[in-house]
Amino acid sequence: MKKSDLDKNEGLKITGQMKQAGTPDRFGSAAGAVVSRREQRKLEQAQGLVAFAVKLDGELVKQIHALAEARQTGINETVAALLIKGLADKT
Numbered sequence: 001m002k003k004s005d006l007d008k009n010e011g012l013k014i015t016g017q018m019k020q021a022g023t024p025d026r027f028g029s030a031a032g033a034v035v036s037r038r039e040q041r042k043l044e045q046a047q048g049l050v051a052f053a054v055k056l057d058g059e060l061v062k063q064i065h066a067l068a069e070a071r072q073t074g075i076n077e078t079v080a081a082l083l084i085k086g087l088a089d090k091t
Contacts (some may be wrong), residue, residue, distance in 0.1 A: 064078060064079060064082070067082075
């Protein structure tokens with residue numbers, strides 16, 4: 001056999017192995033179950049969470065993001081803490 005024939009057969013062998021290998025875990029069923037929106041809503045309702053949309057000034061949003069990063073918490077937790085503190089100061 002020629003060297004080129006050996007290389008061609010090796011390439012066919014590798015291609016066949018790749019086709020039989022299957023899907024890697026990070027893309028297959030082991031990638032983690034994605035929660036549907038309906039299930040996510042039920043989980044949030046069980047926790048007593050309610051969606052509350054507001055429009056805020058861009059500079060204020062940047063400050064909230066910076067505070068959340070400094071505290072290493074999520075935006076929701078940061079805004080909730082600020083609202084609780086602000087409402088407690090009012091009374």
